[in-house]
Amino acid sequence: MHLITEPWxxxxxxxxIAIVMFTLLLIGKxxxxxxxxxxxxxxxxxxxxxxxxxFNWREDRWNLMVVxxxxxxxxxxxxxxxxxxxxxxxxxxxxxxxxxxxxxxxxAYLPTEIFSTERLSNxxxxxxxxxxxxxxxxxxxxxxxxxxxxxxxxxxxxxxPSLIAVIGFFIGGLTMVHFxxxxxx
Amino acid sequence: xxxxxxxxxxxxxxxxxxxxxxxxxxxxxEMFQFGSFHMYGxxxxxxxxxxxxxxxxxxxxxxPLNGGTMNLQPKNKGITRYLLGGILFGLGWxxxxxxxxxxxxxxxxxxxxxxxxxxxxIVGTFLYGLLRDKLPH
Numbered sequence: 001m002h003l004i005t006e007p008w009x010x011x012x013x014x015x016x017i018a019i020v021m022f023t024l025l026l027i028g029k030x031x032x033x034x035x036x037x038x039x040x041x042x043x044x045x046x047x048x049x050x051x052x053x054x055f056n057w058r059e060d061r062w063n064l065m066v067v068x069x070x071x072x073x074x075x076x077x078x079x080x081x082x083x084x085x086x087x088x089x090x091x092x093x094x095x096x097x098x099x100x101x102x103x104x105x106x107x108a109y110l111p112t113e114i115f116s117t118e119r120l121s122n123x124x125x126x127x128x129x130x131x132x133x134x135x136x137x138x139x140x141x142x143x144x145x146x147x148x149x150x151x152x153x154x155x156x157x158x159x160x161p162s163l164i165a166v167i168g169f170f171i172g173g174l175t176m177v178h179f180x181x182x183x184x185x
Numbered sequence: 186x187x188x189x190x191x192x193x194x195x196x197x198x199x200x201x202x203x204x205x206x207x208x209x210x211x212x213x214x215e216m217f218q219f220g221s222f223h224m225y226g227x228x229x230x231x232x233x234x235x236x237x238x239x240x241x242x243x244x245x246x247x248x249p250l251n252g253g254t255m256n257l258q259p260k261n262k263g264i265t266r267y268l269l270g271g272i273l274f275g276l277g278w279x280x281x282x283x284x285x286x287x288x289x290x291x292x293x294x295x296x297x298x299x300x301x302x303x304x305x306x307i308v309g310t311f312l313y314g315l316l317r318d319k320l321p322h
Contacts, residue, residue: 010223013205014230020198021231022238027190028249030256033286037310052314062191067289069195074293076196077203084294086209092220093211110210110282110291115298126301128280133288133305134312135277140285141313142320143270144260147284150271151228154260156235161260161267168271169278170217176279177217 005082021152029062032149033070034140036063052141084109100185128184143168199290208290210282217279266322277309 021031038053039060046053078084086109087093093105104112112119119125140146143165145154151169154162202208207227216224241247242255249255278284281302283291288306291299313320 007206008201008204010205010226011230013201013207014227014232015234016197016201017227017231018234018238020194020201021235023194025242025255025257026247026250027187028251028253028256029191033284033289034306034310037285037306038314040307041311041314046311046314049311050314050317052317053311062188065188065191066195066198069192069197070199070202070286070289071195071293072192073196073199073201074203074208074290075295076293077200077290078294081200081204084203086206086211088211088215089220092215092218095218096211096214105211109206109208109294110296114210114282115296117297120298120301129298129301130305130308132277132281132283133302133307134309135273135305136281136284136288136302137277137306137309137311138313139270139272139274139277139309140306141270141310143267143274146274146286147228147278148286150267152231152235155232156239157257157259158236158239159260161263164264164267165271165274168268169275171268172272172275172277173213173217173279174275175272176276177214180276180280 007086017152018156021148021156030149031153032063032145033066034137034146034149035060036067037137038141039063078109100181102185139172198286199293202287202290203294208283208287208294213279213282263322266320269321281305 024031039057042053042055042057085107087106096102096105102111102113114125143150145165150162150165155166205227206212207224212224215221239257283302285306288299288303292303
């Protein structure tokens with residue numbers, strides 16, 4: 001039981017992610033979690049606005065099933081598989097608390113200061129979540145993939161474009177955390 | 186039947202993302218602060234097995250179970266779109282603390298606020314579709 005209820009270490013999670021990728025390859029698909037956003041835009045009639053969404057999205061319905069599964073997986077893991085509190089490195093937790101007033105490290109899975117339902121009444125906080133999502137969605141399609149598509153699938157296939165994208169992910173992430181967070185938090 | 190398989194893979198993936206804490210904003214922040222090996226270990230070990238497995242597939246010419254060809258086509262060459270798109274993605278990844286997979290997982294875990302992030306991701310994807318012809322690739 002211990003193995004299920006405790007947080008999973010990296011050497012369990014990483015190989016399991018590789019298994020997910022190979023399972024998808026073996027049934028003729030590929031591992032990538034952002035293409036489904038394009039499928040959603042196409043299914044919602046986006047093809048009328050841009051040719052990028054003018055394709056037979058019904059062939060991509062499988063990735064919506066994977067998404068549906070991921071939602072259910074999140075429900076199962078959060079409700080039935082043990083405590084969900086995340087403990088990060090104490091120095092990082094202390095820095096978050098001191099510099100940005102985010103005190104919930106070691107108390108929650110997500111920072112309550114950003115993700116609690118009450119914070120949805122704060123327009124600035126909602127804007128922050130929305131902008132974060134827009135950057136992820138826009139960036140993923142511009143780069144042609146996200147963490148799963150480039151950092152796992154692409155790099156596993158030794159693709160230089162994926163390496164460039166992953167370098168970009170880190171340039172962006174480091175810039176946000178080290179230079180932009182001090183301005184917005 | 187096939188759709189049940191896709192669904193099951195999604196459930197498995199969702200549980201891995203949540204239980205490994207890769208879906209936690211805190212872990213993403215910690216990663217960009219170089220505060221722990223955890224996220225690097227997840228990506229690195231997935232990748233190590235991934236490289237070995239993909240090489241095996243290519244050398245032994247393994248085919249998908251249901252016919253067709255392996256989805257391992259090389260990516261189009263280029264720098265601009267990967268670098269600029271990657272940077273924009275990284276900014277969002279650190280800000281929202283979630284990449285596309287974990288967003289859905291967090292929705293299932295019951296965090297209402299993540300729906301705003303998912304809405305943003307759909308809007309961002311749509312904006313890219315509108316602007317694609319005007320962007321350098």
